[in-house]
Amino acid sequence: MEKLLIQGGVSLDGDVRISGAKNAVLPILAATLLGSSPSKISNVPHLRDVTTMMRLLGQLGASLTVDEKMAIEVDPTTVDSCLAPYELVRTMRASIVVLGPLVARFGEAEVSLPGGCAIGARPVNLHIDGLKAMGAEIQVEEGYIRARAKRLKGARIFMDLVSVTGTENLMMAATLAEGTTVIENAAREPEVVDLARYLIRMGARINGAGSDVITIEGVERLSGCAHRVLPDRIETGTFLVAGVMTGGRVRARGADPTIIDSVLAKLAEAGAEPVIDGEDIEIDMRGKRPRAVSIHTAPYPGFPTDMQAQIMAMNTIASGTGTIVENVFENRYMHVQEMQRMGADIRLEGNAAIVTGKDRLYAAPVMATDLRASASLILMGLVARGETLMDRVYHIDRGYERVEEKLSGMGAVIRRVQEMPT
Ligand code: UD1
Numbered sequence: 001m002e003k004l005l006i007q008g009g010v011s012l013d014g015d016v017r018i019s020g021a022k023n024a025v026l027p028i029l030a031a032t033l034l035g036s037s038p039s040k041i042s043n044v045p046h047l048r049d050v051t052t053m054m055r056l057l058g059q060l061g062a063s064l065t066v067d068e069k070m071a072i073e074v075d076p077t078t079v080d081s082c083l084a085p086y087e088l089v090r091t092m093r094a095s096i097v098v099l100g101p102l103v104a105r106f107g108e109a110e111v112s113l114p115g116g117c118a119i120g121a122r123p124v125n126l127h128i129d130g131l132k133a134m135g136a137e138i139q140v141e142e143g144y145i146r147a148r149a150k151r152l153k154g155a156r157i158f159m160d161l162v163s164v165t166g167t168e169n170l171m172m173a174a175t176l177a178e179g180t181t182v183i184e185n186a187a188r189e190p191e192v193v194d195l196a197r198y199l200i201r202m203g204a205r206i207n208g209a210g211s212d213v214i215t216i217e218g219v220e221r222l223s224g225c226a227h228r229v230l231p232d233r234i235e236t237g238t239f240l241v242a243g244v245m246t247g248g249r250v251r252a253r254g255a256d257p258t259i260i261d262s263v264l265a266k267l268a269e270a271g272a273e274p275v276i277d278g279e280d281i282e283i284d285m286r287g288k289r290p291r292a293v294s295i296h297t298a299p300y301p302g303f304p305t306d307m308q309a310q311i312m313a314m315n316t317i318a319s320g321t322g323t324i325v326e327n328v329f330e331n332r333y334m335h336v337q338e339m340q341r342m343g344a345d346i347r348l349e350g351n352a353a354i355v356t357g358k359d360r361l362y363a364a365p366v367m368a369t370d371l372r373a374s375a376s377l378i379l380m381g382l383v384a385r386g387e388t389l390m391d392r393v394y395h396i397d398r399g400y401e402r403v404e405e406k407l408s409g410m411g412a413v414i415r416r417v418q419e420m421p422t
Contacts, residue, residue, distance in 0.1 A: 001391070001417075001418070001419050002030075002393045002416055002417070002418060003371050003389050003390060003393055003416070003417050003418075003419050004378065004389070004390040004393055004396070004414060004415070004416055005088035005387060005388070005390075005393050005406060005414065005415055005416075005417050005418075006363075006378060006381030006384075006388045006389075006390065006412070006413070006414045007386075007387050007389065007413035008361075008363055008381055008382055008383055008384040008385055008386060008387075008388065009383070009384075009385065010246065010382070010411055010412055010413055011119050011246045011247050011248035011249075011286065011411070012093055012242055012243050012246045012248035012249070012382070012407070012411050012412060013248050013249050013252055013286075013410060013411050014249075014250070014251070014409055014410035014411060015250075015251045015252075015253050015409075015410070015411060016239050016251070016252055016253065016406050016407075016409060017253050017254050017406075018065060018222075018231045018232055018235055018236050018239075018253065018254045018255045019043075019045035019046075019231070019232050019235060019401045020042075020043035020044055020045045020051055020228075020229035020230070020231065020232060021190075021191055021229055021230050021231060021232040021233065021234075021235075022045060022047055022050070022232060022234075022398075022399050023094075023124065023164070023189070023191040023195070023232075023234075024190075024191040024194040024195065024230055025041065025044050025045065025053075025197045025227050025229045026049060026092075026094045026097060027094075027097045027165065027168040027172070027191070028041055028194070028198050028227060028229060029041060029050070029054070029057060029072065029074065030053070030057075030097040030098045030100075030101050030172070031101055031172050031195060031198060031199060031202075032057070032062070032074035032200070032224065033057070033060070033062065033074075033079065033098065033101040033105055033106075034074045034076075034104060034105050034172060034175060034176060034202065034222050035076055035101060035168060035202055035222050035223055035225075036076075036077070036221050036222065036223055036224070037075075037077065037223050037224040037225035037337055038073055038074060038075040038077075038224045039073070039074055039076075039198075039202070039224035039225055039226070039227065039345040040071055040072070040074075040224075040225075040226045040227075041071065041072050041073075041074070041226075041227055041228075041229060042069065042070075042071040042075045042226070042227070042228045042229070043071075043228045043229040043230075043231075044070045044071065044072050044229060045070075045229075045232065045387070045401045046070055046401050046402070047395045047397065047398060047399060047401055047421070048182075048394065048398045049092050049094065049213070049398045052091055052092040052095070053092070053094075053095070054066075054072065055088060055292070055385065056084055056088050056095055056098060056251055057074060058129040059081065059083070059084075059085065059088065059191060060079050060080075060081050060082065060084070060098070060102075061078050061080035061081050061082070061228055062074050062075060062076050062078060062079050063075040063078045065399065070392045073327040074224075075224075076093075076224070077104075077141075077314075079106065079319055081107045082102050082106055082109045082110055082112075083110045083219055084099075084102075084109070084111040084112055085112055085266065086112040086118070086143060086144075088112075089111065089112040089113075089114055090112070090114070090210060090361040092398070093114040094165060095111070095112075095114070095163060096111060096114055096124055096127060096169065097165050097168055097172070098111060098171055098330055099111045099127060099131070099147065099169055100119040100127070100131065100168075100169035100172040100173035101171060101172050101173070103131060103136050103147045103148070103149050103173060104149075104152055104173040104174075104175065104177065105176060106145075107148060107149055107150060107151075108147065108148045108149075109145070109146075109147045109272070110144050110146050110147075110181060110361060111144065111145045111147075112143060112144055112145075112146070113140065113143050113144065113145060122311045124145070124166075125289075125410060126159055126160065126161065126163045126166040127163075127165070127166050127169045127170070127175060127186050128140070128145060129145060129157075130155075130157045130159070130166065130169070130173075130183075131149075131152070131163060131170070132171040133155040133156075133157050134149070134152040134153055134154070134155045134157075134170075134173060134174065134177055134181065135149055135152055135153040135155075136148065136149040136152060136401070137149065145179050151176075151177065151178050151395060152173055152174070152176065152177035152178070152218075153177055153178050153179055154174065154177050154178065154179030154181040154216075154217075154218055155178040155181055155182075156181075156182045156184070156313065157170060157181065157182065157183050157184065158184045158185055159184065159186065160185070161185075161213075162186075162187050162188075162299040164186060164187040164189050164191065164192065164299075166187070167186045167187040167192055167214070168187075168191075168195055168197075171183060171185055171186075171192070171195070171196065171199070171206065171209070171216060172195070173309050174206040174216035175202075175205075175206070175216055175218060175219065175222060176218055176219065176220075176221070176222065177216075177218035178216060178218055179217075179218055180216065180217050180218070180403065181215070181216045181218070181225075182212045182213065182214070182215050182216075183213070183215075183216070184212065184213050185212055186208075186209075186211070186212050186213060187213045187300065188210055188211060188299065188300045188301065189299070189300040190230060190256070190259040190300065191230070192209055192210070192302060193210040193305060194207045194229065194230045195209075196209030196210075196214070197209075197227070198225070198227040199222070199227045200381045201221055201226075201227060202222040202223055202224065202225050203221070203222045203223055203306050204216065204219060204222060204299055205217035205218075205219060205235040211239065216306070217248045225350075230259075231254055231255050231256045231279075232309060233255070233256065233259050233260045233263070233304070234304065234306045234372075234399075235399075235400060235401075236252045236255040236256075236260060236281065237260055237263040237304075237307045237310065237404070238307070238310050238375050238379070238400070239252055239407075239410075240252060240263070240264075240267060240272070240274065240281065240283050241267070241307075241310045241311065241313070241314050241379060242379055242407065242410075242412075243272070243283050243284075243285060244267055244270060244271075244272045244283055244285050244290050244314060244409075245290065245313065245314050245317060245382065245383050246285075246382050246383055246412075247285050247286060247287065247288060247289065247378055248285060248286060248410070248411075249282070249283070249284045249286055250283055250410060251280055251281070251282040251335070251357055252280065252282075253279065253280050254278065254279050254280075255279055255281050256279070257276040257280075257281050260281075261301065262301060262302060262303045262304070263303070263304070263307055264281070265293060266303065266311060267283060267291045269291070270290040270291050270292075270293050270314065270318065271285065271288055271289075271290050271291050272284070272285050272288075272290070273274075289317075289318065290317075290319070290353065291318055291320055292314075292315045292316055292318040292319065292320040292321055292322030292356070292357050293311065293314075293315065293318075293322045294322045294323045294324070295306055295308070295311055295322075295324055295325070296325035296326075296327055297324075297325065297326050297328050298327055298328070299328070303332075305326065305327075305328035305329055306372050307372075308324060308326055308332065308372070308378055309332075309372045309373050309375065309376035310357055310372065310375055310376050311324065312324055312335070312336075312339065312346070312353060313335075313339065313377075313379040313380050314341055314379070315345035315355035315356075315357060315375040316342075316345070316355055316357060316358060316361060316380065317357055317358060317359075317360075317361060317383050318320045318357035319357055320356075320357060321354060321355065321356040321357070322354075322355050322357075323352055323353070323354050324352065324354075324355065325351055325352045325353075326351050326352075326353075327351065330351070330360075332370075333348060333353060334369035334370060334373050334379060335369060335372075335376050336348060336353060336376055338364075338367060338373070339368040339376070339380060341363045341364045341378070342361045342362055342363065342364050342366065342367065342380050342388070342408060343358055343360065343361045343384075344358065344361065344380070345353060345357075345358055360385055361380060361383055361384040361385065362385050362386060363381065363384040363385060363386030363387050363388040363389075364384075364388065365388075365389045365390075365391065366380075366381075366388060366389070366390050366391070367390075367392055368390055368391065368392040368393065368395040368396060369390045369392070369395070370395055371395050371396065371398050371399045372399075373395070374390065374393070374395040374396040375393070375396065375399075375400065375403075377390050378390065378396065378403065378407070378414070381414075382407070382412055389417075393416065
């Protein structure tokens with residue numbers, strides 16, 4: 001079994017190249033199904049979730065080719081199945097984004113319910129209700145969502161909660177519907193905008209992506225095209241926090257500085273002065289200790305829930321006390337116990353975590369519980385005294401490309417080890 005071994009106490013110093021965004025590439029790969037010809041998606045990060053999505057598209061019958069730069073060409077003209085099976089969906093909840101494209105393009109879909117998830121109930125009712133409003137007949141039975149529609153019809157859809165993949169599913173479905181669809185209270189995440197950009201290039205008529213009202217005028221057909229995925233803002237933020245926590249200097253190269261304002265503002269408050277130079281963002285914390293900050297997570301442009309655990313990690317060694325309020329997911333504090341085992345002072349009160357910085361943390365064997373939790377534990381390991389051994393590395397591999405290589409490139413002492421089961 002693979003584990004990560006991290007020797008704490010080294011200040012990072014160096015550059016790191018930012019990969020394409022996981023949360024953009026997954027819906028974009030699903031959207032290739034909408035085309036009547038092949039699409040080529042580039043700047044694709046080498047991640048376990050991407051491999052899962054490729055397996056899923058392959059299972060549907062799409063033909064995939066990957067070049068040496070990890071650009072993926074998807075030919076949807078060979079699709080001959082509409083089934084997303086449990087074995088794939090259970091390893092990646094985001095598989096649900098094939099639901100909208102399948103119903104819209106092929107008139108049917110059978111997608112496994114994602115099931116329970118470590119960070120909260122995460123239902124998919126908004127996806128289902130939206131498609132029903134567009135005229136799909138949907139049954140949820142035997143753990144599967146079974147949807148049918150001759151041709152979807154445009155509808156006005158008000159989303160009760162802001163849902164990222166919910167908005168994406170409905171926006172994709174609406175591109176081939178008859179008539180106009182209006183999605184109100186839509187997610188404004190940059191990844192929704194990147195998906196819309198790709199769809200528009202395919203021939204879709206979409207207005208308002210990036211605002212909370214998206215209008216889609218359905219068209220008869222979409223054509224495949226080339227698209228370059230936007231940079232990953234969560235990966236960017238994670239590496240910048242690593243620089244701040246270790247009292248180092250980190251330059252994130254090839255990032256998109258326009259989409260992480262809320263994170264940069266908090267890093268500035270912590271005492272780092274992020275400097276933007278084109279597509280690069282640099283923080284220099286040499287000789288300084290961060291100040292604790294308070295955050296409350298919210299849909300974009302609010303503070304991203306996917307950066308909550310990393311900011312908590314920063315607070316554990318900062319000066320002062322910061323309060324973290326998690327508003328997007330219930331039960332997204334699984335990392336707290338592991339952090340406490342490394343000496344962190346964290347008090348939980350409902351959906352708030354009050355964190356008081358310590359002068360020192362101590363290495364311990366820790367267990368990653370989900371993707372972002374695993375990132376935060378690596379950050380803790382970078383500053384803890386001693387060697388931290390992190391179990392369940394597969395979580396980090398779902399969303400961070402070559403994480404140990406990228407951190408080592410900035411001086412971190414971290415390596416992957418094989419441990420025989422006892
Ligand atoms: C996406 C991101 C994930 C991020 C999250 C919030 C992808 C692939 N994943 O997940 O990294 O943490 O946005 O920014 O883009 N909800 C419902 N009913 C629904 C759908 C959602 O009640 O039908 C609730 C969820 O339980 C949650 C909230 O809405 O409390 C937001 O979830 P949502 O935005 O849908 O998250 P995902 O799209 O799954």
